Amino acid sequence: MLSAEECYKIFDQSILDYHKKDHVDTPINNPYPQxxxxxxxxxxxWIDTVQWHLEDIIRKPDINPxxxxxxxxxxxxxxxxxxxTVERIDDFFLEEFKNVVPKAEARMNSETPAWxxxxxxxxxxxxxHMKEQTERKDASAEHLATCNAKLAVxxxxxxxxxxxxNELIEDIGNGYxxxxxxxxxKMYNDPSLNPMLYAQQKGN
Incomplete structure (x- = not known):
């Protein structure tokens, strides 16, 4: 199982790859084995990165409705x-730890490794993106200082x-x-659970 630092490197690679073209319609070119x-x-x-920029676009005051x-x-x-995708990642963890028998005193972790x-x-x-803000040439000294403080946090x-x-993965692997x-x-995407959707289906 990858360490946190190795996971960070993959996330960072995805972000850097996206920003080579910096466009929400850029097709993904995954460098890792399928x-x-x-x-x-x-x-x-990659999903997170594209959505980050979609969230920026939709907040344009003059956006066409x-x-x-x-x-x-x-x-x-x-x-x-x-x-x-998060649930698919958790499937990897379930498989990884399927043979681990939790100790009697093992504590339940409310957050899964994937989340x-x-x-x-x-x-x-x-x-x-906060680092980008600290490098802006058009921003005030106050803005740069604020963003540098936020970047430190x-x-x-x-x-x-x-x-x-890392501690969570170690503790799960050791049964603690x-x-x-x-x-x-999620109910709003399910036509059988969202009343706005199933009411429309009945109307048809």
Whole structure:
């Protein structure tokens, strides 16, 4: 199983690859073997990176309403893809630790390893874009100072999450902590659960 630092490197690679063209329609070119854990982490961060920029676009004050709705629909799909990918990452952890017998005193961890990686992926995006802000030539000294202070906090958080992830994986592997995967039960994308959707189906 990869260490936190190795996971960070994959996230960082995805972010750098995206920004070579810096366009939300850039096709993904995953450098890792299909079906591998590394490839899945790369996909996860690519989804996050594209969505980050979609969230920027949709906040343009003069955005065309039709374009805005299209982007909103795209963000909705991206959120579902993100959740599905996190659950696929958790499948790797379930397989990795399937033979581990938790100790009697093992504590339940409310967050699965994959959802911690989700936070780590987004944190790397925050760091990348906050660093961009510290390098702006058109910004005031006050803005640069504020962003540098925020970047320092993000870097501290990165280290804390690195420790938390590595300790979690070690503890699970040694039977001191355990986790359960509760599949996300998102209702708004399900035509049988969203009343706006199934009411429309009945009307048809």
């Amino acid at each position: 079906g591998s854990f590394e490839a899945l982490l790369y996909v996860k961060n 039709v374009e805005g709705l299209q982007i909103k629909r795209r963000i909705d799909k991206s959120n579902q893809d993100r959740t599905d 911690l990686l989700d936070r780590m992926s987004i944190l790397m995006l925050k760091i990348y 993000l870097m501290e958080q990165k280290n804390d999450m690195r420790l938390a992830y 902590r355990k986790f359960k995967v509760y599949r996300q039960m």
